[in-house]
Amino acid sequence: MPKTTNKYATDSEFVRNLERDITAFIKAGTEQTDTEDKFNALALLLFEYQYNANAPYQKYCAKRGIKPGDIESWQEIPAVPMSAFKEIPLCTFPPEEATRIFRSSGTTNPEKRSKIYLNDTGLKLLDTSYMYSVVNYLYPSGENLHTLFMSPPPHLVPPDSVLMYGYLKILANHTIGDIEYFMDEKGFNLEALVARLRKAEETGESVFVISVTTGYLHFFDYCLSKGISFNLPEGSRLGDGGGYKGRSREISKKEFFELAQKMTGVPPHCLINGYSMTELQTAFCDNVLYNHVNGIKEPRYKLGPPWTRSVVVDPETLQPLTKGETGLLRHYCLANFNTVMAVQTDDLGYQIKDGFEVVGRAKGAEARGCSIAMDELISAQGM
Amino acid sequence: MPGTKTSIPAFFLSGFTEADIGEFVTLEFGTGKDRVRMRSPVLTPSLLSKVIAQLKEAQEQYLSKLSVYEIIETIDKAVALWRDSAYPPRRKAEALLPLITGYSSQMITQTLDEMVLMLRGENLRLLLEEELGDPLFLDQFRPRRKSEGMCKVYGPRLTTAVFAGNVPGLPVGNIVYALLMKSAILGKSASEEPLFAVLFAQSLAEVDPELARSVAMVCWKGGDEEIEDVVFSSSDAVIVYGGERSVNEVRKRVPSGTRFIAYGHKLSFGVIGREHLVADRVRQTAAQAAIDASVFDQQGCLSPHVFYVEEGAEIAPKEFAKLLAQEMDVFNREIPRGRISPDESAAINQLRGSYEFRELEEDDVAVHASSQGTDWTVIYERDPSFVPSCLNRTIRVKPVKDVKDVVDLIKPVKGYLQTVGAALSDKRFLLMADKMGQLGADRICPLGKMTAPSLTWHHDGRFNLLDLLRWTDIEEVLDKG
Numbered sequence: 098m099p100k101t102t103n104k105y106a107t108d109s110e111f112v113r114n115l116e117r118d119i120t121a122f123i124k125a126g127t128e129q130t131d132t133e134d135k136f137n138a139l140a141l142l143l144f145e146y147q148y149n150a151n152a153p154y155q156k157y158c159a160k161r162g163i164k165p166g167d168i169e170s171w172q173e174i175p176a177v178p179m180s181a182f183k184e185i186p187l188c189t190f191p192p193e194e195a196t197r198i199f200r201s202s203g204t205t206n207p208e209k210r211s212k213i214y215l216n217d218t219g220l221k222l223l224d225t226s227y228m229y230s231v232v233n234y235l236y237p238s239g240e241n242l243h244t245l246f247m248s249p250p251p252h253l254v255p256p257d258s259v260l261m262y263g264y265l266k267i268l269a270n271h272t273i274g275d276i277e278y279f280m281d282e283k284g285f286n287l288e289a290l291v292a293r294l295r296k297a298e299e300t301g302e303s304v305f306v307i308s309v310t311t312g313y314l315h316f317f318d319y320c321l322s323k324g325i326s327f328n329l330p331e332g333s334r335l336g337d338g339g340g341y342k343g344r345s346r347e348i349s350k351k352e353f354f355e356l357a358q359k360m361t362g363v364p365p366h367c368l369i370n371g372y373s374m375t376e377l378q379t380a381f382c383d384n385v386l387y388n389h390v391n392g393i394k395e396p397r398y399k400l401g402p403p404w405t406r407s408v409v410v411d412p413e414t415l416q417p418l419t420k421g422e423t424g425l426l427r428h429y430c431l432a433n434f435n436t437v438m439a440v441q442t443d444d445l446g447y448q449i450k451d452g453f454e455v456v457g458r459a460k461g462a463e464a465r466g467c468s469i470a471m472d473e474l475i476s477a478q479g480m
Numbered sequence: 481m482p483g484t485k486t487s488i489p490a491f492f493l494s495g496f497t498e499a500d501i502g503e504f505v506t507l508e509f510g511t512g513k514d515r516v517r518m519r520s521p522v523l524t525p526s527l528l529s530k531v532i533a534q535l536k537e538a539q540e541q542y543l544s545k546l547s548v549y550e551i552i553e554t555i556d557k558a559v560a561l562w563r564d565s566a567y568p569p570r571r572k573a574e575a576l577l578p579l580i581t582g583y584s585s586q587m588i589t590q591t592l593d594e595m596v597l598m599l600r601g602e603n604l605r606l607l608l609e610e611e612l613g614d615p616l617f618l619d620q621f622r623p624r625r626k627s628e629g630m631c632k633v634y635g636p637r638l639t640t641a642v643f644a645g646n647v648p649g650l651p652v653g654n655i656v657y658a659l660l661m662k663s664a665i666l667g668k669s670a671s672e673e674p675l676f677a678v679l680f681a682q683s684l685a686e687v688d689p690e691l692a693r694s695v696a697m698v699c700w701k702g703g704d705e706e707i708e709d710v711v712f713s714s715s716d717a718v719i720v721y722g723g724e725r726s727v728n729e730v731r732k733r734v735p736s737g738t739r740f741i742a743y744g745h746k747l748s749f750g751v752i753g754r755e756h757l758v759a760d761r762v763r764q765t766a767a768q769a770a771i772d773a774s775v776f777d778q779q780g781c782l783s784p785h786v787f788y789v790e791e792g793a794e795i796a797p798k799e800f801a802k803l804l805a806q807e808m809d810v811f812n813r814e815i816p817r818g819r820i821s822p823d824e825s826a827a828i829n830q831l832r833g834s835y836e837f838r839e840l841e842e843d844d845v846a847v848h849a850s851s852q853g854t855d856w857t858v859i860y861e862r863d864p865s866f867v868p869s870c871l872n873r874t875i876r877v878k879p880v881k882d883v884k885d886v887v888d889l890i891k892p893v894k895g896y897l898q899t900v901g902a903a904l905s906d907k908r909f910l911l912m913a914d915k916m917g918q919l920g921a922d923r924i925c926p927l928g929k930m931t932a933p934s935l936t937w938h939h940d941g942r943f944n945l946l947d948l949l950r951w952t953d954i955e956e957v958l959d960k961g
Contacts, residue, residue: 181837
């Protein structure tokens with residue numbers, strides 16, 4: 098006897114079929130075209146599942162007067178603000194049954210971090226989605242590279258964010274030998290990284306350096322202070338993500354790319370900015386290397402895989418903006434199987450061609466004058 | 481520079497021609513057809529030295545020789561010009577300030593109306609009497625009030641004020657205070673709002689061009705050492721509005737002998753007692769609370785972040801939150817919330833989102849929000865801990881068993897306390913005032929008046945004039961024998 102007759106139970110036929118269809122859609126890869134109908138059909142089914150199996154989300158939708166069957170297009174699926182994941186478990190099964198709980202890095206307040214509950218199905222979809230979403234953009238010729246990761250090794254700090262978990266899987270599949278880590282309990286091991294990059298220059302074996310953007314800023318400052326720069330072998334690439342606001346300074350994306358090229362000799366088409374978040378079970382990254390290899394002339398932007406859609410909404414009204422206008426990014430992702438597929442971020446960006454570009458994160462409320470803003474108060478209290 | 485002739489001056493430098501000034505930069509506010517262009521001098525140490533020399537000369541040759549009552553009369557006349565809604569500078573302010581600051585035009589109109597009332601001559605006299613006893617101490621040696629002997633009081637020759645941009649019109653108060661003390665004033669406009677003080681200075685010039693030569697308004701980038709060294713070393717007093725970081729930056733650069741006054745970050749809140757939560761007055765209470773949380777779009781340091789509402793009355797705190805929401809909506813129809821940045825909108829939407837999800841799961845939270853955009857938000861939350869608001873008319877209502885409980889709740893932020901708005905019976909109001917005074921609050925006022933302090937308010941617990949004044953005593957009575 099099946100455990101339950103609930104149509105939307107995790108082991109129900111409906112859910113299994115949906116998982117199968119979404120998995121197949123993802124596995125068809127990033128090259129598939131004309132996916133609008135397919136995406137829409139699966140999105141509406143996934144909404145039906147999440148509406149029926151995720152009680153708080155159902156109430157949230159009900160307040161907006163939206164339920165499955167009433168809507169015809171994925172654009173109408175209510176998006177959940179990212180902050181909601183900090184408050185309550187948002188999943189399609191009892192949270193205590195989660196196989197794995199991921200957390201956001203919680204940059205502003207470590208006490209308040211988003212939590213994403215995944216069961217085996219959700220985890221499998223996360224694996225698949227990450228594997229298929231950016232591989233073409235990071236390794237357009239299917240090549241393998243030496244991976245130099247400016248992050249602590251997983252035995253030191255187990256990955257608890259979706260992007261760390263996901264990227265480790267991607268990198269493991271395309272790394273010659275083992276991933277080399279350049280961070281430990283004490284912080285970045287910059288001397289070791291310098292030595293490793295020198296070795297790459299000597300051997301001519303290209304490397305893929307991965308770091309949060311601020312890690313590069315830190316490294317470049319170190320190199321500048323020592324008068325060091327590199328000319329890394331052809332095919333080497335730098336992957337960055339997380340924003341350009343360092344503890345001591347903030348630079349523009351353009352300035353970052355110029356600096357990175359100057360310091361490492363890596364050309365702009367091998368400087369790949371990634372965009373991920375724990376609330377989204379898909380990674381995004383720049384199209385530059387892919388376009389370079391495939392002879393496509395296009396500006397730098399992020400093209401989401403076919404199982405995602407990204408739109409830009411007015412920060413004030415949350416209504417969709419027209420292409421090119423800057424607003425808040427909202428993502429719809431079929432790999433968000435166990436959680437909520439429509440996520441309203443506070444990342445500022447704009448739509449370009451079939452994709453989007455990120456401008457930065459909304460800074461939160463900064464008081465204009467003598468009144469005190471939340472962040473400042475928190476820092477003043479030393480909390 | 482092409483186009484600069486048609487743009488609006490973001491400076492007031494009486495007696496300086498455009499040729500004297502030399503180069504200008506263009507400041508832009510708003511977008512599209514709402515774009516406002518203002519021009520601001522490119523300040524150099526040599527230009528500023530000339531400005532300062534002229535301010536000091538005007539102070540010495542003219543301002544210091546006026547009697548305090550003549551000064552009051554001039555200010556009163558200049559302020560009175562603004563009473564007329566057709567007065568061209570007023571029309572200009574009403575047309576441009578909404579575009580520059582983002583505040584709604586209704587908010588700007590109300591601000592101007594209040595300024596006109598606040599800075600009337602009779603209030604200026606009251607302020608002087610309140611702080612000095614006898615305003616004529618500013619003009620001549622006068623017998624001391626209790627002791628033997630006489631004294632006279634002197635203001636700074638030059639006061640420099642670094643303004644913040646959260647509340648339009650704030651610099652006007654400081655210009656007036658400086659003039660009352662017979663001090664010239666060099667104001668550094670906030671980059672967010674460099675217009676109003678300039679228009680007001682022009683009104684002073686209309687009434688008394690000589691007196692207006694003691695006033696200068698300019699803009700420079702905060703932290704410009706070359707400029708600030710010239711300014712701060714020439715000033716007898718420096719007043720700064722702003723966050724802790726900017727205040728500390730300025731403090732470091734002001735010579736140790738110079739009077740330095742900083743108005744840093746502050747926060748305010750409201751307390752509502754059972755006696756005001758009864759059917760026949762709760763509506764009025766909610767309306768007053770809505771005024772406090774809405775004026776200046778909550779950007780002022782006098783604007784409340786939280787209302788603590790007492791339990792056990794006819795109207796429960798959660799119900800009060802609903803009534804407050806209705807009144808926030810009423811207020812918003814009359815005086816709409818202004819334009820805010822995408823960051824600010826995003827912060828409000830994310831905050832609403834997180835509370836909305838908690839509301840779905842627990843009774844301890846309720847969210848009331850404007851139906852469109854982020855115009856206003858009222859959040860009821862059982863957890864009583866003090867949380868600063870993300871502002872722009874986002875207010876929390878939190879229950880307390882007894883208003884006395886507020887004392888402990890507010891302790892974590894006691895270093896920042898400013899105004900406490902209270903709806904309490906007289907006896908409890910006094911008790912609360914004393915508790916809050918002990919914690920550092922400098923103003924306890926009735927609900928509905930939080931953002932409208934009187935001119936004699938002890939801002940940050942200090943005198944407005946007295947802290948900047950210097951006394952000279954004559955101990956022996958002359959020709960005694």
